[in-house]
Amino acid sequence: MNFIDLAAQQRRIREKIEARIQAVLSHGKYIMGPEVKELEERLAAYVGVKHAIGCASGTDALLLSLMAYNIGPGDAVFTTTFTFISTAEVISLLGATPIFVDIDPVTFNMDPEKLEQAIMAIETNDSSRYPLPPHDSPLSPKGIIPVDLFGLPADYDAINAITQKHGLFVIQDAAQSFGGEYKGKKTCSQGNIGCASFFPAKPLGCYGDGGMCFTNDDNLAHHINSFRLHGKGDHKYDNVHIGINGRLDTLQAAILLAKFDIFPEEVKLRQEAAQRYGVFLGNDFCSIIAPRVSENCTSAWAQYSVLARNEKHRLGLQSQLKEAGIPTAIYYPKPLHLQTAFSYLNYKEGDFPVSEDCASRIFSLPMHPYLKAEDQERIAREMGSRHV
Ligand SMILES: *Cc1c(COP(=O)(O)O)cnc(C)c1O
Numbered sequence: 001m002n003f004i005d006l007a008a009q010q011r012r013i014r015e016k017i018e019a020r021i022q023a024v025l026s027h028g029k030y031i032m033g034p035e036v037k038e039l040e041e042r043l044a045a046y047v048g049v050k051h052a053i054g055c056a057s058g059t060d061a062l063l064l065s066l067m068a069y070n071i072g073p074g075d076a077v078f079t080t081t082f083t084f085i086s087t088a089e090v091i092s093l094l095g096a097t098p099i100f101v102d103i104d105p106v107t108f109n110m111d112p113e114k115l116e117q118a119i120m121a122i123e124t125n126d127s128s129r130y131p132l133p134p135h136d137s138p139l140s141p142k143g144i145i146p147v148d149l150f151g152l153p154a155d156y157d158a159i160n161a162i163t164q165k166h167g168l169f170v171i172q173d174a175a176q177s178f179g180g181e182y183k184g185k186k187t188c189s190q191g192n193i194g195c196a197s198f199f200p201a202k203p204l205g206c207y208g209d210g211g212m213c214f215t216n217d218d219n220l221a222h223h224i225n226s227f228r229l230h231g232k233g234d235h236k237y238d239n240v241h242i243g244i245n246g247r248l249d250t251l252q253a254a255i256l257l258a259k260f261d262i263f264p265e266e267v268k269l270r271q272e273a274a275q276r277y278g279v280f281l282g283n284d285f286c287s288i289i290a291p292r293v294s295e296n297c298t299s300a301w302a303q304y305s306v307l308a309r310n311e312k313h314r315l316g317l318q319s320q321l322k323e324a325g326i327p328t329a330i331y332y333p334k335p336l337h338l339q340t341a342f343s344y345l346n347y348k349e350g351d352f353p354v355s356e357d358c359a360s361r362i363f364s365l366p367m368h369p370y371l372k373a374e375d376q377e378r379i380a381r382e383m384g385s386r387h388v
Pocket residue numbers: 057058059060083084086087147173175176197198199209210211
């Protein structure tokens with residue numbers, strides 16, 4: 001059994017992918033070729049926003065978004081500690097300070113109440129209100145990067161209400177949620193900028209690295225476009241900003257175009273697979289907590305993550321499944337505030353108890369559009385077969 005079955009997808013559309021690649025080999029425009037523009041137009045329409053800007057990765061999409069807001073030293077950007085390293089890495093890379101916020105134990109997404117506490121702590125420069133990293137002079141709160149973890153959109157109504165009150169921007173890390181929906185609107189459209197990743201294992205993946213920024217704001221789109229092209233001005237050799245080489249490859253765009261044709265159907269297949277899991281795992285014989293989807297949301301189901309009772313229970317279940325040839329994975333075993341890379345922020349164990357608890361109990365089951373009901377039934381059976 002595969003954790004994510006990219007081969008099953010490729011078998012369906014191999015010829016179309018090859019035709020798209022052939023077209024690129026024929027026209028030879030490997031950098032910023034017509035496929036990049038075609039993909040940007042199609043995905044902007046799909047998401048329902050004005051601008052889509054292809055990037056070299058999801059990480060670059062986040063980085064370029066922060067650059068468009070001119071983020072740098074002295075700036076505070078709030079994000080969750082229970083996410084992939086990229087989300088906070090880009091804040092540090094620009095010299096700004098990531099301010100971590102704990103998560104909601106049901107959705108695994110940023111807890112809006114704790115976000116508000118963290119903002120108040122920064123605004124009043126008072127770390128007795130919420131754990132803050134050390135800083136010599138007061139930090140200036142600039143924006144939030146909420147993450148749609150495992151494909152489930154964060155609580156944007158609450159987050160946007162808070163950010164409006166405090167004058168902060170929202171960069172949506174939708175690396176895992178592309179294809180999902182929040183109140184009838186596709187993800188990547190809930191913040192000022194939405195960032196998608198096309199890493200192969202993401203819901204819409206290419207055959208290498210890729211990402212995209214989505215926005216309705218002309219000025220932000222203009223800046224992101226410039227920064228991804230070495231800060232270009234009117235033409236390629238007119239450089240008006242310090243930028244990066246952050247373009248999406250034409251070949252990756254070509255592959256994504258072939259894959260996007262079946263993407264809406266694949267999103268539906270993921271919903272069906274998640275629903276089946278819910279039924280099979282619903283009778284609580286194996287005493288795990290299955291994920292719940294927030295009201296009026298559709299998850300893109302990048303991962304199907306469950307909670308064991310404790311770390312030992314998780315270890316038992318994972319090894320039982322492994323013996324039965326069923327792969328599992330842990331996203332994420334260590335929250336970011338406890339990562340060595342962020343030790344300079346001086347956060348300590350106990351600062352974000354919900355994230356720490358989830359990190360010790362969570363694990364993910366195989367999830368992809370081509371997952372068979374009988375395999376899912378077997379997974380549930382294996383977890384219930386022996387009590388650990
Ligand atoms: C994958 C991922 C990223 C980074 O995407 P890349 O394309 O791998 O750079 C950022 N944030 C989250 C939450 C992710 O899962």
